[in-house]
Amino acid sequence: xxxxxxxxxxxxxxxxxxxxxxxxxxxxxxxxxxxxxxxxxxxxxxxxxxxxxxxxxxxxxxxxxxxxxxxxxxxxxxxxxxxxxxxxxxxxxxxxxxxxxxxxxxxxxxxxxxxxxxxxxxxxxxxxxxxxxxxxxxxxxxxxxxxxxxxxxxxxxxxxxxxxxxxxxxxxxxxxxxxxxxxxxxxxxxxxxxxxxxxxxxxxxxxxxxxxxxxxxxxxxxxxxxxxxxxxxxxxxxxxxxxxxxxxxxxxxxxxxxxxxxxxxxxxxxxxxxxxxxxxxxxxxxxxxxxxxxxxxxxxxxxxxxxxxxxxxxxxxxxxxxxxxxxxxxxxxxxxxxxxxxxxxxxxxxxxxxxxxxxxxxxxxxxxxxxxxxxxxxxxxxxxxxxxxxxxxxxxxxxxxxxxxxxxxxxxxxxxxxxxxxxxxxxxxxxxxxxxxxxxxxxxxxxxxxxxxxxxxxxxxxxxxxxxxxxxxxxxxxxxxxxxxxxxxxxxxxxxxxxxxxxxxxxxxxxxxxxxxxxxxxxxxxxxxxxxxxxxxxxxxxxxxxxxxxxxxxxxxxxxxxxxxxxxxxxxxxxxxxxxxxxxxxxxxxxx
Amino acid sequence: xxxxxxxxxxxxxxxxxxxxxxxxxxxxxxxxxxxxxxxxxxxxxxxxxxxxxxxxxxxxxxxxxxxxxxxxxxxxxxxxxxxxxxxxxxxxxxxxxxxxxxxxxxxxxxxxxxxxxxxxxxxxxxxxxxxxxxxxxxxxxxxxxxxxxxxxxxxxxxxxxxxxxxxxxxxxxxxxxxxxxxxxxxxxxxxxxxxxxxxxxxxxxxxxxxxxxxxxxxxxxxxxxxxxxxxxxxxxxxxxxxxxxxxxxxxxxxxxxxxxxxxxxxxxxxxxxxxxxxxxxxxxxxxxxxxxxxxxxxxxxxxxxxxxxxxxxxxxxxxxxxxxxxxxxxxx
Numbered sequence: 001x002x003x004x005x006x007x008x009x010x011x012x013x014x015x016x017x018x019x020x021x022x023x024x025x026x027x028x029x030x031x032x033x034x035x036x037x038x039x040x041x042x043x044x045x046x047x048x049x050x051x052x053x054x055x056x057x058x059x060x061x062x063x064x065x066x067x068x069x070x071x072x073x074x075x076x077x078x079x080x081x082x083x084x085x086x087x088x089x090x091x092x093x094x095x096x097x098x099x100x101x102x103x104x105x106x107x108x109x110x111x112x113x114x115x116x117x118x119x120x121x122x123x124x125x126x127x128x129x130x131x132x133x134x135x136x137x138x139x140x141x142x143x144x145x146x147x148x149x150x151x152x153x154x155x156x157x158x159x160x161x162x163x164x165x166x167x168x169x170x171x172x173x174x175x176x177x178x179x180x181x182x183x184x185x186x187x188x189x190x191x192x193x194x195x196x197x198x199x200x201x202x203x204x205x206x207x208x209x210x211x212x213x214x215x216x217x218x219x220x221x222x223x224x225x226x227x228x229x230x231x232x233x234x235x236x237x238x239x240x241x242x243x244x245x246x247x248x249x250x251x252x253x254x255x256x257x258x259x260x261x262x263x264x265x266x267x268x269x270x271x272x273x274x275x276x277x278x279x280x281x282x283x284x285x286x287x288x289x290x291x292x293x294x295x296x297x298x299x300x301x302x303x304x305x306x307x308x309x310x311x312x313x314x315x316x317x318x319x320x321x322x323x324x325x326x327x328x329x330x331x332x333x334x335x336x337x338x339x340x341x342x343x344x345x346x347x348x349x350x351x352x353x354x355x356x357x358x359x360x361x362x363x364x365x366x367x368x369x370x371x372x373x374x375x376x377x378x379x380x381x382x383x384x385x386x387x388x389x390x391x392x393x394x395x396x397x398x399x400x401x402x403x404x405x406x407x408x409x410x411x412x413x414x415x416x417x418x419x420x421x422x423x424x425x426x427x428x429x430x431x432x433x434x435x436x437x438x439x440x441x442x443x444x445x446x447x448x449x450x451x452x453x454x455x456x457x458x459x460x461x462x463x464x465x466x467x468x469x470x471x472x473x474x475x476x477x478x479x480x481x482x483x484x485x486x487x488x489x490x491x492x493x494x495x496x497x498x499x500x501x502x503x504x505x506x507x508x509x510x511x512x513x514x515x516x517x518x519x520x521x522x523x524x525x526x527x528x529x530x531x532x533x534x535x536x537x538x539x540x541x542x543x544x545x546x547x548x549x550x551x552x553x554x555x556x557x558x559x560x561x562x563x564x565x566x567x568x569x570x571x572x573x574x575x576x577x578x579x580x581x582x583x584x585x586x587x588x589x590x591x592x
Numbered sequence: 593x594x595x596x597x598x599x600x601x602x603x604x605x606x607x608x609x610x611x612x613x614x615x616x617x618x619x620x621x622x623x624x625x626x627x628x629x630x631x632x633x634x635x636x637x638x639x640x641x642x643x644x645x646x647x648x649x650x651x652x653x654x655x656x657x658x659x660x661x662x663x664x665x666x667x668x669x670x671x672x673x674x675x676x677x678x679x680x681x682x683x684x685x686x687x688x689x690x691x692x693x694x695x696x697x698x699x700x701x702x703x704x705x706x707x708x709x710x711x712x713x714x715x716x717x718x719x720x721x722x723x724x725x726x727x728x729x730x731x732x733x734x735x736x737x738x739x740x741x742x743x744x745x746x747x748x749x750x751x752x753x754x755x756x757x758x759x760x761x762x763x764x765x766x767x768x769x770x771x772x773x774x775x776x777x778x779x780x781x782x783x784x785x786x787x788x789x790x791x792x793x794x795x796x797x798x799x800x801x802x803x804x805x806x807x808x809x810x811x812x813x814x815x816x817x818x819x820x821x822x823x824x825x826x827x828x829x830x831x832x833x834x835x836x837x838x839x840x841x842x843x844x845x846x847x848x849x850x851x852x853x854x855x856x857x858x859x860x861x862x863x864x865x866x867x868x869x870x871x872x873x874x875x876x877x878x879x880x881x882x883x884x885x886x887x888x889x890x891x892x893x894x895x896x897x898x899x900x901x902x903x904x905x906x907x908x909x910x911x912x913x914x915x916x917x918x919x920x921x922x923x924x
């Protein structure tokens with residue numbers, strides 16, 4: 001189930017990309033009068049000034065922060081939103097007990113206290129977390145925030161008939177058997193019937209986990225753990241006007257058109273160590289034309305792309321040539337890869353899988369994805385740099401050098417019993433031009449060692465039922481599946497487990513495409529999840545990664561990167577690994 | 593053209609009316625085909641179209657030779673020509689130079705010239721064979737419906753109405769997604785081409801069928817048919833020896849005008865991803881790829897677009913010329 005949900009986040013990026021690819025209106029540059037692209041208000045901070053450091057640090061308040069985007073959130077309801085940019089944006093109007101650290105780069109993957117006074121007291125058996133609330137926490141009408149409202153908010157996730165589409169991590173960890181039916185079907189008077197969470201008083205909240213989980217704090221940092229006040233809860237309609245607990249509140253929201261937030265004057269800066277809350281006003285303009293959006297960003301009409309899917313091929317060339325100081329080139333935490341389903345012969349044989357890995361032209365694939373900058377660095381294993389356990393020196397197939405190794409590929413073909421090569425099919429989403437280009441590159445490279453691959457471009461919007469259905473994969477003979485993957489939170493549990501744990505294989509919506517079910521790997525996950533020391537857990541995930549990579553179940557292509565635009569007005573801009581390489585929206589300002 | 597065409601002797605009285613437009617010379621018997629040819633020769637546009645059509649066919653047939661002389665293998669990557677950041681060729685004008693006559697393809701740098709040349713094979717092969725399928729089915733059903741009339745005519749006509757109302761483009765897109773990778777002993781692009789030919793041809797036959805049926809209706813009452821019938825000729829003999837030769841002219845006209853339509857349909861289907869599979873080159877597929885990079889590399893959109901445009905225009909000019917030349921009522 002986890003896997004299905006994680007996929008929704010990727011779908012968001014996919015939808016925005018598809019829009020970018022399909023919309024073809026000619027963009028004639030931005031409005032007149034602005035001779036300097038992005039030159040409105042101040043000087044740009046420089047190329048990559050927002051990667052691993054803060055571009056234009058400032059504490060000046062005021063002004064209007066102007067987002068633009070091509071894709072609306074799936075929902076602005078904290079318990080329903082699953083798109084990555086929504087999680088980032090949600091910090092403007094929701095608070096959680098803990099939250100990703102407001103710091104550039106990798107440091108952001110750690111959680112820090114937000115509404116809680118600390119990151120929780122963990123019991124000796126590692127199953128009970130106790131949090132105390134800070135003073136001065138209020139809703140937008142001035143009433144205090146209580147732990148019961150936090151519990152109520154979390155409980156909404158259980159009401160999957162009305163609160164659909166959101167992440168279910170907390171539900172799976174706190175109530176794996178799904179005994180609780182959600183607050184709307186709750187028989188108790190205060191609608192707080194969930195046994196796993198206790199609220200002994202208004203300032204204390206206790207979580208009881210049936211099993212220890214080292215990533216529990218990461219799950220509490222997702223907006224789905226934000227409070228909701230029962231008297232303001234409009235169930236499935238809550239997303240059109242969430243009641244704010246953060247520094248900004250909703251003024252208006254028109255789906256697929258735009259969004260406007262203003263300062264919540266009841267929010268107390270002293271109660272919040274995380275949010276800078278610099279602008280007076282935050283607006284989001286939604287459009288359908290990605291090229292037009294790029295042009296408007298370059299012309300300085302808007303500050304940044306809320307979806308952060310990166311500039312299109314034309315926009316990024318213009319930006320890199322003329323306004324490089326406005327460009328950041330962060331990692332997104334995604335890996336682009338090919339998976340080899342073991343049910344499809346001859347990929348049941350390790351050597352045939354290895355033959356494909358050696359025969360592929362890694363530089364050519366990188367070029368197909370946009371080169372080292374727009375595509376990303378050549379990936380060497382199935383853990384990305386943002387996840388603990390990543391080892392930059394671990395490259396068992398010598399992928400980093402970039403060239404195909406035809407001699408080794410032929411050796412492996414011989415070992416596989418197919419010295420003349422074989423026939424197979426590459427499955428690729430038809431709405432992702434870079435993935436189609438990747439498939440063509442693989443096809444051309446594989447042909448050189450005698451592997452004859454057909455490319456099947458299927459309807460990308462339907463992927464859960466096409467490549468996500470093992471039976472269909474076998475019927476269609478999909479020996480090579482091209483896909484990408486990013487985690488909900490940067491840990492082995494969030495990244496590696498859904499795509500490699502045999503217990504995650506589903507009949508539909510499957511994400512473990514190789515259908516890998518190795519008891520040793522599964523056991524490593526159980527051990528790693530129970531480990532609350534992140535470094536020790538990281539070691540275990542590293543071990544799992546080695547088994548997966550050396551088993552040749554996947555061919556990693558690139559550690560995904562984007563080319564994002566940062567307007568010259570923006571202050572405190574830095575990209576955050578916790579938000580897939582997006583800027584940390586809660587820290588941004590527009591006045592120097 | 594009332595005379596049976598196989599009867600091309602000098603005493604061809606039936607051809608007399610069509611000589612109206614010709615210069616008054618000594619009376620000389622000429623077959624309708626010779627008359628048509630004379631007229632066609634005087635139609636400059638049609639001739640130009642015909643020459644281009646011939647050239648295109650030669651290009652398609654000799655694709656490997658032409659590419660061997662002037663281009664690079666159509667599936668060879670030249671990524672060194674591409675700026676990975678924008679995915680477009682580094683050089684201006686889409687990388688057009690003496691080595692890459694039509695430039696390089698975005699992303700992978702394949703030779704656009706070679707791909708356009710090989711694309712002609714796909715386009716023309718699908719268009720020709722689909723037209724053949726349509727003509728064969730359309731003629732058989734049209735002639736049968738027109739000659740026999742009655743319930744046979746009613747059934748065939750309703751089937752034709754049905755097919756004409758069918759959303760063929762959507763049907764083909766849906767069909768292509770369920771067609772297996774190997775079929776009828778073919779694999780990959782071969783399967784796709786066979787499916788395209790079969791389906792475009794199948795949905796094209798009612799157009800031919802209606803014209804043939806109409807013509808047959810008027811021809812079956814003619815004296816020579818009556819004569820054949822009274823002499824005891826069999827039905828098949830009348831259909832295919834008496835009627836068919838007189839239907840050749842309208843069928844020829846329709847077939848030449850059908851080819852450019854088929855070229856466009858094939859391009860549209862390839863554009864939508866229902867055409868031949870990569871890495872086989874096709875014009876529609878090139879256009880569809882060009883959409884993502886048109887701003888940075890317009891040449892990659894213009895060149896396959898021009899190829900389609902020139903092909904369709906040439907066939908249309910030629911087809912119009914053939915129609916005028918074969919039309920006995922035409923003034924030229």
